[in-house]
Amino acid sequence: MKLGDVMGYARANLKRHKLRTFLTMGGVAVGIGALVTLLSLAIGLQDVATQNLKSEELVTRINVLSRSQRAKFMGRRSSGVAPEDTGPPLNDEAIASFNQIDGVLVAYPAAMANLTAEVAERVTNLQLEGIPTKALTESYQDALVSGSYWDAEVTGNVCVLPSGLVEDIGLDPEWVVGKEVLVSELRAFFKYKSEETEELGPDGKPERRLVRPTDLETETLHVLGVYDSDRFNRGGAVAHAPHETVTKLSKRFPFGFGGGPKEDDAEEGTYPVVVVKVGDVTKIEAINGEIKKLGFATITINDILQVIGIFFVVVKLILGFFGSIGLVVAIFGIANTMVMAVIERTREIGVLKALGARNRDVRRLFLAEACTIGFGGGLMGVGGGWLIGAVLNAAAAFFFKEQLGGESYAFFQLSSWLILGAIGIATFVAAVAGIYPAARAARLDPVESLRVE
C-alpha cells in the first residue's frame, strides 16, 4: 500500500470520529503547548539577558587582565592560576605590544571615574567612561540622539551623556547640548544642601533649591551630545568622555567614600584592566588568541555569552522536563484512543487482511492514525503556546508601559527550531504511543476478526 493511500485512509478514519480525534489531539496540544510556552520563555529570557551584550561596541572589545589580576578576580582555584604564576605585567609596554597586533584599533587602560555631577540645577551621580578618540567607531556615532562626539580637534573637558540619565533628571536631549556639567568627587553628592526659596511652586509650597557647598572642588565639562543608552547598555547611566580627561578626573576625584587612596596591591605602572578595541568583529578570536599567547588573561563578551548559554541550557532542560509531563499524559490518551479504534474496527481489519493487506500494511494504517493525531496536536499545541506567549508578552508590555513607563521585553519567543522540534516531538511521541495498538491490530487473526460482529 502506498504511503499516500495509508495517510489518506488514516485521515478519513480520524475524520469520522471528529470529537474523539479532537479530544485526543487536545491532550497532545496541552502537553506541547506547555512545553512550547516554557521553552519559549527560556529562549525569550536568554535573549533578554544577552541582547545588550551583543551590541557592536561590546563584541569588538577584549578586556585584558594581568594573570594575577584574573586570579584575584576569579578566585585562584577556579582560574587555574598558581599563586606564583603572575605572568607579564600589564603596563605601557604591554599596551604597546597590543597596539602592534594586526586588526587592533586601539588598546588603552580602562578608565572610569565615579563622580557627582551638577547640571542645570540638578545633582546626580555620574559614571564617566574614558574612550580614546580612535575607539569611537561608527556604532558610537549611530547611537547619538543629539549633538556629536569629540574628535581630534574638539576634545579636553567634554562629555557625551546617556539618554537614560538625561531623561531621568528631566532634561531635553537637544537642550542639554552645549550646557555645562560641574563634576566633583562622589561623596560631594551628600554635601549639597537644599533650601527654600521665596518663590512658590505650583503646589503652593515654596520651591526648593540646591545649594552647592562653597568650598567644593569642581571641574567643568561641556556637553557635546547625548547618546541612546539603550544601544550600549539599557537603562545604564555611563557617560562617555575622552580617555585623557577621565584618567585625569579619576586621579583628581578617586573612587570610594573612604577618600583615601584606593587599596590596590598592583605594582607601580601596571593597570588592572586594558581594553583592546578591535575594528572587525570577525578578527576578534584571532586577536584574542594572540593576546593570550603573550601571557595575558582575557575576557571577551563571547566568554560571558558562553557561560550564559550553559546556564540557559540547564534552564531549558529543567523547563523541558516539566513541560514534558503533559506529553506523558498525552501518550496514554493516544494509546487509549488507538486501542479503542483497533477494537472497534476488528472486523474491518479482518476484511483488509482478506483483501490481501499484509500485517505491516495494517500496522502502518494505525501508526499513521496515531502520528496524524500527534501532528495535529503538535500544530494545535504550538499555536496555543504561541498564543499564550503573545498574550503574556502583551500583558508585560502593558504593565511596563503603564506602571514603569518604559519599554518591555519579549519574554516569550518562538524559534523555528522550537516550532519544528515541538511538532516533530508530538508526532514521534504519538508514534510511540501507537506502537502497541498498531502491533496488536497487525497481529489479529483474519478469520477470528471476520467472526467479530
Added chain:
Amino acid sequence: MALLELVDVRRSYRFGDAEVRALDGVSFEIESGSFVGVIGRSGSGKSTLLNILGGLDRPTSGHVKVEGAVLSTSSSDKLAAYRREVVGFVFQSFNLIPHLTSLENVALPLALQGVSKAERSERATKLLEKVGLAKRMGHKPTELSGGERQRVAIARALVNEPHLLLCDEPTGNLDSKTADEIMGMLTALNREGRTVILVTHDREQANRYSKRLLILADGKLEEDLRLDGPDAPAVAPPPSPTVNPGPAPAGEEPGA
C-alpha cells in the same frame, strides 16, 4: 497440474483438554476453471475449508498446494500476496467496509496492491457498471439493499482479476430472485475461466450451478460428486480419501 491440491488437511481448535476438529483429514484436488459446490450441515467445516483454500487460515496439519507450490507453510506476507493476487472472497455477510462508498470499497484491493488512484477508480467504475451499479458508486453500504451490497462485494472480489473466487454462502442473506441474479453472475465469471468455489446450504442451488459437489460432514469429505452436464451420472468418489497424489514432492508427509 491441479490448481489446488489438499493433502490430509486438518484444522482443530483446542479448548483446554477438549479438541474441536473443524477439518479432519481432507484430501482432494481442484482443476483450474472448475465450478465446485461445497455443501454440508452447519458446523461441518465448510467455512474453515474455504478460509484455508483462500490463505486466510492455516491447517493444523496437512498441506495445501497451489499449482504445486506449498501454501500452507508460507509466511504471512506470502499468504497476503496470494490473497491479493490470486483470490477473490465473497462472504455471506458482504463484509463491506461501512464508511467507504461502493467505489472506494471496490477500489480497496487495488490500493493494497499499490495501484495508482486514477487507475483504481477507472477499474472499479468498470466493474460496478458490469454488476449493474453504475448509479450507486457514491453510496455507502448502509444505503444499499442486500443484493446491491453483494454485487458490490462481487465487484470488489473481481477487481484484482483473481483466478480463484471463493464464495461463502453468497446468497444466504438474499431472496431467491436476487440469489438467482448473483448465481448467474458467478456462472458467467466461471465461463470467463475463473475457478469458482461456492459454499452453500442449498443443495438444489449447488446441483444446479456446480460441475462438482463436495459434501462435508463432521470435518470429513463425505462425498465428491462430478455433475458434468445434466445427463452425466453422479460419479462416486474413490473409496479412500487418498486421491492419487501424483508425483509427491520429497519430504511430504504420507496421507493418513
